[in-house]
Amino acid sequence: MIWGIGLFIIAVALLFFFWFFPVFFNGIPWQPTDMKRVRRMLEMAEVKPDEVVYDLGCGDGRIIICAAREFGARAVGVELNPWLYFLALVKVWVKGLSRRVKVIFGNLHQVDLKEADVVTIFLYSHVNDLLQEKFQRELKPGARIVSYVWVLKNWKPVAVDSEHDLYLYVKNGAGW
Ligand SMILES: C[S@@+](CC[C@H](N)C(=O)[O-])C[C@H]1O[C@@H](n2cnc3c(N)ncnc32)[C@H](O)[C@@H]1O
Numbered sequence: 797m798i799w800g801i802g803l804f805i806i807a808v809a810l811l812f813f814f815w816f817f818p819v820f821f822n823g824i825p826w827q828p829t830d831m832k833r834v835r836r837m838l839e840m841a842e843v844k845p846d847e848v849v850y851d852l853g854c855g856d857g858r859i860i861i862c863a864a865r866e867f868g869a870r871a872v873g874v875e876l877n878p879w880l881y882f883l884a885l886v887k888v889w890v891k892g893l894s895r896r897v898k899v900i901f902g903n904l905h906q907v908d909l910k911e912a913d914v915v916t917i918f919l920y921s922h923v924n925d926l927l928q929e930k931f932q933r934e935l936k937p938g939a940r941i942v943s944y945v946w947v948l949k950n951w952k953p954v955a956v957d958s959e960h961d962l963y964l965y966v967k968n969g970a971g972w
Contacts, residue, residue, distance in 0.1 A: 872897075
């Protein structure tokens with residue numbers, strides 16, 4: 797009995813630790829986007845078949861899976877939480893999408909974005925601030941970014957969906 801309780805406490809502590817620890821890598825803990833918004837994000841970005849969609853901090857992989865299944869995109873997710881990385885990997889595999897969807901275990905700040913046509917982010921304001929220089933340096937002209945909740949400072953979105961709290965930016969588009 798005592799062993800059971802001890803193991804339970806250790807498991808909960810580990811889950812909490814891995815949920816929280818991306819904060820130490822200029823990130824934020826997991827909070828999934830609802831599927832209605834996920835679809836709306838990809839619609840706003842006008843994702844086309846075979847375009848490359850990156851989700852920075854992909855959680856359980858819902859955005860990259862939706863991009864591949866419903867929009868015919870190729871997709872890459874980056875995730876630092878090992879449990880979520882594994883969950884996303886398993887979901888991609890179970891849905892038979894391993895050829896179209898890649899999940900990278902690592903820090904989103906260190907992944908090269910030059911292949912990306914579309915980037916989706918649901919992070920915090922201070923993380924978006926850090927990413928702006930990276931977007932400027934690495935994204936190709938015409939690449940689109942959709943951010944949930946948090947804006948990109950001093951860049952004017954080309955479209956805003958206030959109902960879903962989504963902001964679309966286009967590199968070298970108006971207001972970038
Ligand atoms: C708010 S959640 C969004 C999850 C997913 N994109 C969605 O919309 O459902 C942020 C995710 O980013 C991951 N994350 C935070 N900081 C990260 C970092 N520096 N590198 C990689 N992943 C990170 C977290 O573990 C978490 O899964």
